[in-house]
Amino acid sequence: MNVESQNETVVKEIIILGFADIQGLKGFLFGVFLVIYLVTVLENLIILAVIKDNSLSHAPMYFFLANFSSLEILYTTVTVPKMLENMVSKSRSISLPGCITQVYFFVSFVSIEYFLLAVMAYDRYTAICSPLRYSTIMTRSVCSILAFACWLCGFLATTVSIILISQLKFCGPNVINHFFCDISPLISLSCEDITVIEIVDFIAAMIVLLTSVVVTTISYAYIICTIMRIPSHSGQKKAFSTCASHLAVVLIFYTTTIFTYARPHALNSFDMNKFVSALYCIVTPMFNPFIYTLRNKDVKDALRRSIAKKKMYLLFKRPSVF
Numbered sequence: 001m002n003v004e005s006q007n008e009t010v011v012k013e014i015i016i017l018g019f020a021d022i023q024g025l026k027g028f029l030f031g032v033f034l035v036i037y038l039v040t041v042l043e044n045l046i047i048l049a050v051i052k053d054n055s056l057s058h059a060p061m062y063f064f065l066a067n068f069s070s071l072e073i074l075y076t077t078v079t080v081p082k083m084l085e086n087m088v089s090k091s092r093s094i095s096l097p098g099c100i101t102q103v104y105f106f107v108s109f110v111s112i113e114y115f116l117l118a119v120m121a122y123d124r125y126t127a128i129c130s131p132l133r134y135s136t137i138m139t140r141s142v143c144s145i146l147a148f149a150c151w152l153c154g155f156l157a158t159t160v161s162i163i164l165i166s167q168l169k170f171c172g173p174n175v176i177n178h179f180f181c182d183i184s185p186l187i188s189l190s191c192e193d194i195t196v197i198e199i200v201d202f203i204a205a206m207i208v209l210l211t212s213v214v215v216t217t218i219s220y221a222y223i224i225c226t227i228m229r230i231p232s233h234s235g236q237k238k239a240f241s242t243c244a245s246h247l248a249v250v251l252i253f254y255t256t257t258i259f260t261y262a263r264p265h266a267l268n269s270f271d272m273n274k275f276v277s278a279l280y281c282i283v284t285p286m287f288n289p290f291i292y293t294l295r296n297k298d299v300k301d302a303l304r305r306s307i308a309k310k311k312m313y314l315l316f317k318r319p320s321v322f
Contacts (some may be wrong), residue, residue, distance in 0.1 A: 010169075010170070010171060010302075011096060011171060011172070011174045011189070012095065012096055013092065013093045013094065013096060014094050014096060014099045014174050014175075014176055014181065014186070014189070015091075015092055015093050015174055015175045015176065016082075016086050016093070016094060016176050016178065016179065016180065016181070017085075017092070017175060017176065017177045017178070018083060018086050018087060018091050018092060018178075018179040019087070019179060019274070020092070026087055029087065029174075030084060030087045030088065032085055033080060033084060033087075033282060035082065036282055036286050037076060037080040037081070037084070037282070038285065039078050039094045039139065039286055040072065040073075040282075040285045040286045040289075041073055041076070041077070043260060043286070043289035043290070044069040044070070044072050044073050044285075044289055045069075045073070046289075046292070046303075047065065047066070047069045047289055047292070047299070048066055048069050048070065049306065050285040050302045050303050050306050051065065051066050051302070052066075053305075053306045054302040054306065056298070056302060057132070058140065060123050060124060060127075060138040061120075061124075061127070062298075062299075063140075063143050063147070063257065064119060064120045064123060064143070064147065065120075065299075067116060067147050067150070068113075068116055068117075068120070068288075069289070071109060071112055071113055072285045072288060072289075074105075074109055075106075075109040075110075075285060076281065076282065076285050077108060077255060078102060078106045078180075079102070079179070079282075080281070080282060082094065082180065082218065083179045083180055085134045090212050094181065096170060099176075099181040099186060100162065100165055100166055100181070102180060102181040103162065103165070103181045103182060103183055103186055104158055104162045106180065106182065107131070107157075107158045107161075107182075107183060108154050108155045108157070108158045109154065110153075110154075110257065111153070111154035111157045111208045112150055112151055112153075112154030113154075113253065114154075114208050114211075115149070115150035115153055115154055115208070115210065115211070115212060115217060116147070116150045116247070117212060117246070117250050117253065118148045118211065118212040118213075118215040118216050118219075119147070119150055119215075119218040120223065120246050121215060121216040121220060121243075121246065121250065122146075122215060122219050123138060123143075124219065124223060124242065124243040124246055125219035125222055125223055126138055126226065127220050127242065128223050128226055128239055128242065128243065129223065129226045131149060139300060153208075154208075157204045157207065157208050158204065160200055160204065161197060161200050161201045163205060164196065164197045164200060165183070165187060165197060167187065168169075168187065168190040168192050168194070168197070169191055169192050170189055170190055170191065171188055171191040172189060172190075172191050174189060175189075176189070177274075178274055178277070179274055179277070179278070180277075180281070182277070183201055190249065192313070202255065207256050210259070213254070214294035216250060220243075220247065221280075223243060225238070227239045227240055236299060244261070245291050245292045246292075248291050249288050249291055249292070252280075252284055252287075253280060253284065256276055256279050256280035256284060257280055259276055260276045260277060260280070279286075295304035304310065
């Protein structure tokens with residue numbers, strides 16, 4: 001037993017390969033991902049500023065949009081800065097506790113996004129299917145409780161898996177063929193049986209996924225039925241435009257995440273994981289603000305008002321030459 005423990009190597013840090021297999025494009029990819037990250041953060045900060053500047057947060061739709069934009073900033077910041085650091089670093093390493101922490105926050109933010117998208121779907125359902133009672137149903141206190149529940153449940157959904165992962169022994173290879181720490185590549189490095197963790201993680205993922213999908217699907221089923229009963233084509237178009245942007249974000253997020261974690265084994269590889277993960281971790285968050293603003297007249301009008309106020313402020317602040 002002593003000989004075995006002496007020969008056992010305790011892993012204290014994890015090597016993240018990232019995009020090491022395409023070294024010739026490392027500089028190009030670094031520039032692209034850096035620009036995408038900065039644009040993503042800037043876009044969401046602008047949305048938050050516009051909502052605050054125009055006092056839109058009292059409206060449930062924009063209250064949840066503010067939560068969504070805040071989440072997108074945190075969601076990308078968990079993975080992208082460390083990935084960029086590894087692309088210019090020779091070691092490409094992260095401590096084991098740091099890797100587990102990244103897994104916890106990344107999976108938690110993914111879970112929160114699932115819950116938040118479901119709540120936003122319910123908000124659109126209430127606005128379209130019960131417009132006369134909308135203000136009495138979606139009060140500020142109700143919206144705050146729903147948003148808090150999304151964040152709380154998202155963090156709780158990952159807690160059990162992370163506690164179990166933190167108790168694992170890592171004594172073998174310490175290389176992850178990914179660009180960030182995710183559950184599957186991390187636990188595959190353990191020298192212990194990971195069956196229990198896989199089962200717990202699967203159950204938690206199914207609870208999060210099914211809750212979000214069921215709420216979203218039922219909400220949009222009622223929304224579509226309600227819209228189809230509107231007699232005029234212009235009325236149908238106006239009603240659908242209020243939820244089109246959210247539906248687009250839902251479809252993109254659901255498709256990429258479900259394909260990543262639930263695709264057939266024949267299509268399963270870490271290289272494919274990196275490609276699909278890059279879509280929903282890095283690329284998709286950059287387009288979400290465009291989708292919400294380009295399809296939303298109120299946000300565009302609020303943005304114009306904010307720009308106009310900023311111009312007026314700069315104009316009157318400019319010192320006189322006389």
